[in-house]
Amino acid sequence: MPATPTTDPLQRERDHLAASRSALRAMREDVQSLDIRDVTGTWVTAVVLQNQIEARIAALADLADTPLFFGRLDYLHAISEELSEGGGGESFYIGRRHVHDADGDPMVIDWRAPVSQPFYRASRTDPQDVERRRRFGYTGGELTAYEDEHLSDPEESDTASALLAAEIEKPRVGPMRDIVATIQPEQDEIVRSDVTGTICVQGAPGTGKTAVGLHRVAYLLYAHRERLARTGTLVIGPNNAFLSYIEQVLPALGELDVAQATVQQLVGHVEVRGEDTPQAARLKGDARMAEVLRRAVRSGITLPTEPCVVVRGSRRWRVPAYELAEIIEELKGRETRYGAARDALAQRIAHAVLVKMEQGGEAPDDRVQDAVARNSAVKAVVKECWPAVDPAKLVLRLLSDPEFLAGCAEGVLTPEEQQAVLWPKPGRSVKTARWTQADAVLVDEATDLVQRTPSLGHVVLDEAQDLSPMQYRAVGRRCTTGSATVLGDLAQGTTPWATASWPDALRHLGKPEAHVEELTKGFRVPEEVIAYASRLLPAIAPGLAPATSVRDAPGSLTVRRVAEDERTRAVLAACREALEHEGSTGLIAADARVPLLGEALAAAGLPYLSPGTETSAEARLTLVPASLAKGLEYDYVVLDEPAAVIAGEPDERTGLRRLYVALTRAVSGLTVLHAEPLPEQLR
Numbered sequence: 001m002p003a004t005p006t007t008d009p010l011q012r013e014r015d016h017l018a019a020s021r022s023a024l025r026a027m028r029e030d031v032q033s034l035d036i037r038d039v040t041g042t043w044v045t046a047v048v049l050q051n052q053i054e055a056r057i058a059a060l061a062d063l064a065d066t067p068l069f070f071g072r073l074d075y076l077h078a079i080s081e082e083l084s085e086g087g088g089g090e091s092f093y094i095g096r097r098h099v100h101d102a103d104g105d106p107m108v109i110d111w112r113a114p115v116s117q118p119f120y121r122a123s124r125t126d127p128q129d130v131e132r133r134r135r136f137g138y139t140g141g142e143l144t145a146y147e148d149e150h151l152s153d154p155e156e157s158d159t160a161s162a163l164l165a166a167e168i169e170k171p172r173v174g175p176m177r178d179i180v181a182t183i184q185p186e187q188d189e190i191v192r193s194d195v196t197g198t199i200c201v202q203g204a205p206g207t208g209k210t211a212v213g214l215h216r217v218a219y220l221l222y223a224h225r226e227r228l229a230r231t232g233t234l235v236i237g238p239n240n241a242f243l244s245y246i247e248q249v250l251p252a253l254g255e256l257d258v259a260q261a262t263v264q265q266l267v268g269h270v271e272v273r274g275e276d277t278p279q280a281a282r283l284k285g286d287a288r289m290a291e292v293l294r295r296a297v298r299s300g301i302t303l304p305t306e307p308c309v310v311v312r313g314s315r316r317w318r319v320p321a322y323e324l325a326e327i328i329e330e331l332k333g334r335e336t337r338y339g340a341a342r343d344a345l346a347q348r349i350a351h352a353v354l355v356k357m358e359q360g361g362e363a364p365d366d367r368v369q370d371a372v373a374r375n376s377a378v379k380a381v382v383k384e385c386w387p388a389v390d391p392a393k394l395v396l397r398l399l400s401d402p403e404f405l406a407g408c409a410e411g412v413l414t415p416e417e418q419q420a421v422l423w424p425k426p427g428r429s430v431k432t433a434r435w436t437q438a439d440a441v442l443v444d445e446a447t448d449l450v451q452r453t454p455s456l457g458h459v460v461l462d463e464a465q466d467l468s469p470m471q472y473r474a475v476g477r478r479c480t481t482g483s484a485t486v487l488g489d490l491a492q493g494t495t496p497w498a499t500a501s502w503p504d505a506l507r508h509l510g511k512p513e514a515h516v517e518e519l520t521k522g523f524r525v526p527e528e529v530i531a532y533a534s535r536l537l538p539a540i541a542p543g544l545a546p547a548t549s550v551r552d553a554p555g556s557l558t559v560r561r562v563a564e565d566e567r568t569r570a571v572l573a574a575c576r577e578a579l580e581h582e583g584s585t586g587l588i589a590a591d592a593r594v595p596l597l598g599e600a601l602a603a604a605g606l607p608y609l610s611p612g613t614e615t616s617a618e619a620r621l622t623l624v625p626a627s628l629a630k631g632l633e634y635d636y637v638v639l640d641e642p643a644a645v646i647a648g649e650p651d652e653r654t655g656l657r658r659l660y661v662a663l664t665r666a667v668s669g670l671t672v673l674h675a676e677p678l679p680e681q682l683r
């Protein structure tokens with residue numbers, strides 16, 4: 001603190017920043033100086049405690065390039081103790097984490113605390129008791145500017161925030177960043193919605209779906225820390241390139257324990273080496289397969305023809321076949337998992353034996369029932385009538401044996417559909433079979449029919465529009481007792497089974513009651529570019545509202561026709577031109593044209609990266625196959641030959657959707673180069 005308090009408001013804020021930094025340092029030193037030798041009992045508790053302490057020290061690190069606070073709220077009235085995280089004052093600094101001084105009074109409040117909420121939600125029509133909202137601007141680690149809104153002042157009118165604009169325009173280098181400083185009211189409603197409810201967000205490209213999903217996890221972990229630490233949280237994305245792009249957002253928000261996976265990784269019971277035709281993939285992804293599998297799993301259940309005779313000591317106890325059959329029929333009628341019912345069968349037979357023992361004058365207890373359940377005669381009945389099922393072997397048989405499939409699929413799949421589902425060559429063993437991605441999902445379903453899949457506390461499912469009904473089921477069983485955040489854009493669905501309606505998708509997920517929210521304000525793509533791309537909407541997703549953009553950037557779109565033999569040279573020139581600007585550049589091309597363009601870039605001495613490799617100030621050009629562009633963004637995009645992007649897909653609508661994805665990746669400028677005609681919508 002300076003000796004004489006300054007009257008310069010900016011300096012006062014800088015002083016508060018400096019004081020908060022030293023308070024944070026003191027908090028860290030406090031933790032570092034903890035001596036656990038006296039408090040720990042065993043070696044194990046010592047290790048656990050030490051790990052917790054180290055995690056806490058890491059969480060209290062002061063990151064030089066992330067400002068400790070980005071906003072301040074001045075309330076008209078004092079806030080209740082409970083809401084203010086212990087601070088009884090009227091003014092709060094909002095940041096990524098809570099910082100308190102030596103007396104325990106807050107210097108910075110966590111953005112997720114209730115008292116911070118008006119920073120995101122208060123408006124002139126609903127000031128929420130906020131007199132002044134202040135946003136801070138930073139250059140490097142230095143606090144250099146602030147912007148005020150006097151929400152309760154009727155004389156003041158709304159002006160666009162220059163700091164928000166600057167934040168959005170900041171060049172993209174490196175992985176995705178957090179947006180805590182500028183979450184918008186409609187986004188905040190999703191971020192802070194209740195943990196018990198599943199929410200589905202339909203949003204045009206760049207409306208912040210991914211950002212909102214990640215911030216929602218951070219918020220839920222704050223609001224329900226214990227519960228979610230126990231049950232776990234998971235973010236699901238379309239591929240590893242995407243997951244590495246987003247992987248640093250949550251750690252930057254102090255959340256280090258959120259798992260990430262693709263759907264394929266979730267269902268990795270078998271090694272995937274084969275590929276399906278689109279028709280086979282569509283059928284295998286169809287929800288009707290769940291019924292086929294259910295029947296397959298239960299197909300081995302038979303009724304006994306012989307009684308079960310249990311010998312104990314000198315006596316023999318006999319459960320007649322009809323009684324065994326009754327037990328089996330009763331268990332079949334219940335919707336318990338196959339494996340659990342199998343365990344129950346042994347117990348039920350043992351119970352029947354016990355009843356006979358009692359009738360015979362004995363007084364057996366529970367231990368006797370357990371022993372009888374393990375008796376070889378009982379086990380033999382279980383093995384015969386309710387055989388153990390190996391899910392992978394079962395699916396292998398289903399996809400290899402036409403008669404078995406016909407038996408299980410009768411009345412569910414037509415004979416032609418059954419033919420399409422069968423492998424072209426029967427599989428010999430689980431290890432050697434050419435499993436496809438869709439097959440792995442079937443194995444996952446079968447596994448769950450045998451034994452319940454454990455549920456997590458919360459799952460974020462990004463780019464959800466690309467999942468098949470069977471994939472939704474696979475994700476759904478991982479959040480049966482938890483909730484989900486489903487994010488997607490129907491216009492960007494590029495799989496043969498892409499979602500046509502969110503209510504259908506949510507039904508397959510097992511969350512039919514979920515709310516569907518729509519985001520339409522785009523933060524990535526400039527107006528001119530989004531308007532151009534939106535011309536495809538009537539063809540690819542009629543009924544969806546086109547996105548607007550928060551930014552008008554005249555000159556951000558260039559569409560140029562070039563002669564075919566000039567095309568590669570024009571692409572190289574456009575990349576060079578884009579690289580003259582600050583930030584990242586993506587060259588997006590049809591997958592088939594990527595090798596050729598890679599060679600051309602190398603020959604021209606232009607170094608480039610693949611998606612998933614982090615861009616840095618030195619390496620700013622990424623060569624992106626159109627199939628991997630989803631979810632990613634670059635400051636400048638050069639799009640090579642739209643006709644080839646369309647031709648790379650099995651049908652025109654999917655081709656146009658792939659093109660829509662490619663057209664919506666640019667933050668500052670998009671250059672489209674084509675030798676072949678553009679699709680009619682873009683002419």
Ligand SMILES: Nc1ncnc2c1ncn2[C@@H]1O[C@H](COP(=O)(O)OP(=O)(O)OP(=O)(O)O)[C@@H](O)[C@H]1O
Nearest residue numbers: 179182183184205206207208209210211523524631
């Ligand atoms: N409130 C915000 N403030 C600043 N930047 C934002 C905000 N919301 C979103 N953004 C930025 O806009 C860009 C697009 O966001 P995001 O990737 O989450 O969109 P999306 O809807 O998932 O897009 P897509 O459909 O293409 O996957 C990101 O750079 C993100 O940081």
